[in-house]
Amino acid sequence: MQLASIQIKGPIMDHFPIVQALCRAAMATPNPALRKQIERLSAALKEAGEAKQAGTLNGILTSAERAEEMAPSRLVRSKAAFAGETLTPNTPLPVDKETSSVLAEVIFPHQISATGPLFSSPVEAAVKSLLDEWNHLSELEALDVAPAKSCLIFGAPGTGKTRLAYWIAKQLDLPLVVARLDSLMSSFLGTSARNIGALFSFAGRYRCILLLDEFDSLAKLRDDPQEVGEIKRIVNTLLQNLDARYEVGLTIGITNHPQLLDSAVWRRFEIQLEIPVPDLPLRLEMARAFMVPADVPESHIKLLAWFTDGATGAELETLVRSYKKLRAVRGDASEEVFDVFRQFATMNSGRLSKPKRGLLFGDQANLISALHDAESPPFSMTELGELMGRDKSTISRIIKQDRKTKKSD
Structure with missing residues (x-):
């Protein structure tokens, strides 16, 4: 070549x-x-x-x-499948009649990033399947079936659920009507149910995707002994409107607390998609993506992924941002990478596991040995030297001495 x-x-x-x-x-x-x-x-x-x-x-x-x-292959067909009028920036939004608070905001496709979120292969396959349905309408119609009209996305906070909903709207080239749940819930008796009806009526009038974020605040269990009759009326109203919207367009619900949802609410969603915390290969991929435009050693990327076992994508992004800030302030000295982790662990004590926090603030020899013994991802002697600011022979001596000490203990 x-x-x-x-x-x-x-x-x-x-x-x-x-x-x-x-x-x-x-x-x-x-x-x-x-x-x-x-x-x-x-x-x-x-x-x-x-x-x-x-x-x-x-x-x-x-x-x-x-x-x-x-990404879907045919956007025009999916857009045409949604009945209703075209939403514009000048379209009047629904409001609470008591307080005049706006009940929703509209996000248009051009306002959404074209870069897709990073998920595991099973999640990506599920999302692709949903988009493919909307782009093979004639094939579905020939078999007398319709694309999925409702999707519940659930998982821990920070796993990318809202970002995924936005990206789906981008791929289908449709506005996203995002419910403002703080405005929907009113202190006036009966007003909350009326607000829900107004929101769904608005979403049903226009070509759009309706997004119900923090869905559990609306769809609590109807038999919750701590709740009064008003919440039961709200859930019933929600169920009725979900049923009515099924023939109109796509509705996405998002929750961090699936256990709070009424069983009848679960049944209204054809797709129930759980977003898990990222595994190691995905954390490596995320760390590389979040690190742009900084050019850093691969050993630092591996260290970020190793330390964040059990963390969400949002937590990993926060850690990478902290790393980039310290690098900008102090320069690119490799050995200072651990300062980032110590600073992050101090300010975000719940985002790193207790054993790995212990390694950060403990004896350096224990940390070096733990990294050397890691199977996923493996760290070479060269990479350990790069991280610690030492040569390979020094790293080797530290590991041998640490093992000898532990054996004698």
Whole structure:
């Protein structure tokens, strides 16, 4: 392969974070020509011995491919399938008649990021299946079936549920009507039920996706002994409106507390999609994505993923942001990466597991040994030296001494 036309030296390597950011921005709306040029650049970097930078570009290409795989192939047909009038920025929004508070806000497709959220393969497959249904309407009609009209997304806070709902609206090229649940719930007897009716009436009039975020605040268990009769009326009204909207368009509910939902509410949703906390491979992918445009050693990415076992994507993003801030203030000294984790663990004590917090603030030899013994992801002696600011032989001596000490104890 002839790569002589791409010169991998001097300025291009000095400014690789800019090159990386440009490639990621370009792949937000990919085409074959762009992809080919990034592939050529990646191959040239690899041939020049810049394996880490080549791997970064390959990661950008892989992420773009995954987003394309999830995206529907025909947007116009899905949009046409939604009955009703067209929403515009000037469309009057529904309000609470008692307080004049707006009951919803409208997010238009152009306001939503084109970059898809990162999820595990099973979740991505489920989302792709939903989008495919809306883009194969004639095939479904031939079998006398309709695409899914309701989807409940649940999971721990910070797992990307709301971001996913926004991205679905982007892919179907439809406005997202986001219910303001604080306005829906009124202190006036009977007003809350009326507000729910007004919201659904608005969503049913226009071509849109209705999003009920923090859904559990509306759909509490009707037999909750702590609740008065008003909440029962609210849930009944909600059920009636969900039934009526089924023939109109797509409704998405989101909850962090699925155990609070009435069983009758669960039955109203065809798709019940749980978003789990990310596993290690996904945390690695997320860390690389969140790190842009910073150009950091791969060992730091692996360390971020290793320390955040059990954390959500939002928590990992917060940690990466803290890392980037400290790097901007103090420079790129590798050994200071642990300062980020200690600072983060102090300010966010609930976001790192107790054993790993103990390693952070304990004896350095224990930390080095724990990283060396990690099977997923594995850390080489070179990477441990890079993280600790030591050479490989020193790291090896520390590990041997630590094992000897523990054995004698």
